[in-house]
Amino acid sequence: MTWLAFALSLLAFACFGFATDDHHHRLTGRRLAPDSKLRWQAYAWFALMGAFGTAVASRGWAFGPVLWLGAVMLSAGIVFLSLNLRPQRGRGTRQ
Amino acid sequence: MSKSIRQSQSTLHTWSGLLLGWVLFLVFLTGTIAFWREALNRYMRPELARIEQPMRVLDGAQRFLGRKAPDAKGWFIAMPNAAMPGAQVTWQPQPKKGEHGGRRGGGGRGRRDNQALIGADGMPKHARDTRGGEFFYRFHFDLYYLPVIWSRWLVGVAAVMMLVAILTGIVTHKKIFRDFFALRRHKGQRSWLDGHNATAVLALPFHLMITYTGIVTLMALLMPWATVANYADETRMFADLFPEAPVVERTGRPAPILSLSAIAQDAERRLGGPIGTIQVSEPGDAAARVTFYRTPASLLNTRAPAITYDGTTATPVWRSPAPGGAAATAGVMIGLHAGRFADLLLRWLYFLCGIAGTLMVASGLVLWTVKRREKLPDPTRPHVGFRMVERFNVAVIGGFPLGIAGLFWANRLLPVAMPDRSRWEVHVLFLVWGAAFIPSLVGRPAKVWTILFGLTGAALAALPIYNLLNTRWNAWTSLLAGDLLPLGIDATMIVFAIAFLWLARRVARYRPAVRATRRARAAAIPMSEMEVMA
Numbered sequence: 320m321t322w323l324a325f326a327l328s329l330l331a332f333a334c335f336g337f338a339t340d341d342h343h344h345r346l347t348g349r350r351l352a353p354d355s356k357l358r359w360q361a362y363a364w365f366a367l368m369g370a371f372g373t374a375v376a377s378r379g380w381a382f383g384p385v386l387w388l389g390a391v392m393l394s395a396g397i398v399f400l401s402l403n404l405r406p407q408r409g410r411g412t413r414q
Numbered sequence: 415m416s417k418s419i420r421q422s423q424s425t426l427h428t429w430s431g432l433l434l435g436w437v438l439f440l441v442f443l444t445g446t447i448a449f450w451r452e453a454l455n456r457y458m459r460p461e462l463a464r465i466e467q468p469m470r471v472l473d474g475a476q477r478f479l480g481r482k483a484p485d486a487k488g489w490f491i492a493m494p495n496a497a498m499p500g501a502q503v504t505w506q507p508q509p510k511k512g513e514h515g516g517r518r519g520g521g522g523r524g525r526r527d528n529q530a531l532i533g534a535d536g537m538p539k540h541a542r543d544t545r546g547g548e549f550f551y552r553f554h555f556d557l558y559y560l561p562v563i564w565s566r567w568l569v570g571v572a573a574v575m576m577l578v579a580i581l582t583g584i585v586t587h588k589k590i591f592r593d594f595f596a597l598r599r600h601k602g603q604r605s606w607l608d609g610h611n612a613t614a615v616l617a618l619p620f621h622l623m624i625t626y627t628g629i630v631t632l633m634a635l636l637m638p639w640a641t642v643a644n645y646a647d648e649t650r651m652f653a654d655l656f657p658e659a660p661v662v663e664r665t666g667r668p669a670p671i672l673s674l675s676a677i678a679q680d681a682e683r684r685l686g687g688p689i690g691t692i693q694v695s696e697p698g699d700a701a702a703r704v705t706f707y708r709t710p711a712s713l714l715n716t717r718a719p720a721i722t723y724d725g726t727t728a729t730p731v732w733r734s735p736a737p738g739g740a741a742a743t744a745g746v747m748i749g750l751h752a753g754r755f756a757d758l759l760l761r762w763l764y765f766l767c768g769i770a771g772t773l774m775v776a777s778g779l780v781l782w783t784v785k786r787r788e789k790l791p792d793p794t795r796p797h798v799g800f801r802m803v804e805r806f807n808v809a810v811i812g813g814f815p816l817g818i819a820g821l822f823w824a825n826r827l828l829p830v831a832m833p834d835r836s837r838w839e840v841h842v843l844f845l846v847w848g849a850a851f852i853p854s855l856v857g858r859p860a861k862v863w864t865i866l867f868g869l870t871g872a873a874l875a876a877l878p879i880y881n882l883l884n885t886r887w888n889a890w891t892s893l894l895a896g897d898l899l900p901l902g903i904d905a906t907m908i909v910f911a912i913a914f915l916w917l918a919r920r921v922a923r924y925r926p927a928v929r930a931t932r933r934a935r936a937a938a939i940p941m942s943e944m945e946v947m948a
Contacts, residue, residue: 321759336595381714382755388619389763395594396616396766403597 320377321386324370328390331366332398334359342402367391420585427582428782432803434572435779436810441569442775443814445554445624446768447547449753449761450903452497454547457903458825459499460887462541463534464897468494469675471501472692474536476674479503479697482530489694491674493709494532497899499546500539501532508664543835544825555632558840563635570632576625579778583614590615603788606781613774620767621774627751630744655741659705659722659732667700669726674704677728681706681721684730688712694725702726710754717745776811783807808859812866813850815914819873820846822907826880864922871914878904 336342338359343351370390375383431438447454456462465471471494479489483505490504505528533539545552552558557565584590590611597608614621634641645651671694678689690709696702702725708718715737722732737745749755753764783804790796796804824842828835853862881888881904892900 339595342595382760385714385750386760389760389767392617392620392767393763396770399595399597399612399616402595403599 320373324374324377324387325390325394327366327370327373329394329397331363331370332394334363334366336398336402338363423582423585427579427586430575430582431579431778432782434575435775436806437568437572438576439772439775439810440814441554441572442768442772444550446765446772448550448554449764449768451547451551453899453903456497456499456899458544458546459541460885462499462539465494465496465498465500465534470536471532471534472675472678475501475503475532478530478532478538479505483507484698486697489697491692493689493691499531499541500534502529503532504529542830544839545836549840566632566635570629570636573625573628577629580621580625587611603784606777606784610774610777610781613770613777617767617770621771623750624771627747630747631751657734659703662696662701662703664696665700668698669700669702671697671702671725672728677704677723678706684721685719690718697725700726710749712755714749714755715742715745716749716752716754717741779807779811804859805855808862809851809854812863813847813854816850816866816870817843817847819870822877823873860921864918867914867918867921871911871918874907874914875911877907
């Protein structure tokens with residue numbers, strides 16, 4: 320159950336990340352239409368709520384929300400790093 | 415109108431972050447390490463075996479205290495678990511008439527003579543004299559060398575500034591939620607700003623929680639008026655906050671005390687969770703009382719319930735009343751801050767968030783110089799305030815981690831028989847840090863950053879290797895025994911070593927762009943440290 324909470328919040332932030340204009344363009348090569356952006360964000364919020372329910376179900380009302388916040392922060396961090404720290408082509412740093 | 419509000423918030427953010435920023439860096443870093451307080455207590459006493467059976471250790475502690483201090487005023491036993499080096503026991507002798515705290519000038523010394531560490535086999539152990547992880551925990555709010563009360567005021571004010579900086583930061587960097595996933599790399603100031611925002615926003619719930627609850631731990635000091643208005647006598651406030659069983663008088667009739675481990679099992683059932691600490695008053699007397707406190711490791715509220723037994727009949731005589739709303743709120747907030755309830759998974763999350771907070775403070779401090787460098791009238795000769803901030807950043811952000819690496823090395827290398835050994839471990843930290851201050855203040859910042867980060871990385875990388883060769887519990891033996899704590903800490907040291915060496919390499923290899931305009935060129939020359947995080 321704990322891992323399900325992590326998986327769901329990771330999924331949520333993957334959706335959030337996919338719904339940002341720049342990253343979407345870089346990943347798919349296409350512009351993000353406004354209504355599909357909203358759709359991705361709605362998926363993300365659903366997954367986040369699911370993660371909250373799962374966390375509370377696995378750890379109870381005292382520790383569940385703490386676990387959920389932890390999962391949210393960790394997933395946000397993982398998605399952030401994996402979106403940004405991929406090797407960038409043709410962008411040498413050494414001048 | 416809205417622009418002026420944002421500007422005023424920005425000014426407040428800049429200066430509340432800068433003024434006590436270096437204190438905040440120290441507090442954040444040591445607090446982050448202190449999440450591994452118990453693990454470090456064990457790691458820094460590698461001669462001790464792991465606790466397998468806590469109740470066996472408790473029996474050993476009782477045997478030891480029964481021999482050593484049969485007619486003491488009280489015993490105090492901290493129940494061990496697998497993360498601890500052993501059971502710490504303390505005893506308080508019967509006060510004699512006309513005696514004032516033992517030998518001359520030795521209040522602390524006397525206390526130290528009245529304590530022992532009971533190891534996994536139930537026998538008293540003599541480990542190297544070290545403060546272990548306790549140092550980081552105490553330094554986090556008491557600092558060191560300074561009088562405790564000053565330190566707490568300083569840390570308390572810094573924490574309030576931190577809260578101001580976080581709240582104004584949300585307003586100032588208003589795009590943090592829209593640009594949630596943005597990190598523009600290799601773009602100088604832009605990259606620094608994105609990095610600062612990322613460490614802040616990714617762990618924002620943690621930063622808000624830890625700062626606010628941190629202030630709550632110091633609330634009686636920072637805002638004493640509520641207690642002053644309600645309690646003329648401070649002892650009555652403590653009695654309300656930390657209720658205790660009624661004190662018993664010694665009868666003088668000797669009576670053997672029952673097995674503590676047997677009563678402990680009953681107490682664990684009644685309290686609904688494992689025992690954290692045990693307090694025995696008047697052991698060996700017919701009036702003996704035994705109080706068990708539930709460990710806060712199983713509760714969100716750090717103020718754990720207690721139960722008191724008659725020591726000769728093992729019948730419960732007193733239970734702590736249910737805490738009031740305010741006390742429970744404060745207890746839960748402090749519990750959230752200290753994370754004592756956290757299992758390994760949550761503890762790692764706390765640790766990672768703490769690192770994010772430390773990086774947020776550090777990148778904020780560096781950002782102050784990065785933003786101002788381009789606006790300097792003559793960047794080759796910055797004004798004195800700028801130089802001070804730049805050099806203090808090197809000395810604190812670069813120097814203090816090196817001091818911590820020095821502490822870990824002192825823990826391994828100082829001779830075991832050295833008098834005041836545990837204090838010297840800490841002195842080494844400050845000596846190393848002090849030594850790092852000198853080049854930071856006189857040297858070229860770009861070079862000193864490289865040297866300090868490189869040294870820290872090398873020192874941390876060499877530690878696991880030294881452990882492998884010279885320490886009883888190292889990565890290899892811990893793997894064989896299935897006891898992953900030493901391996902975990904060694905692996906973490908290596909990860910940090912790699913990070914520091916990578917930082918050093920980034921700074922050393924950085925060549926600022928040579929551009930045609932005089933302004934850009936001049937701005938770039940002393941900027942070597944700028945793109946490290948990018």
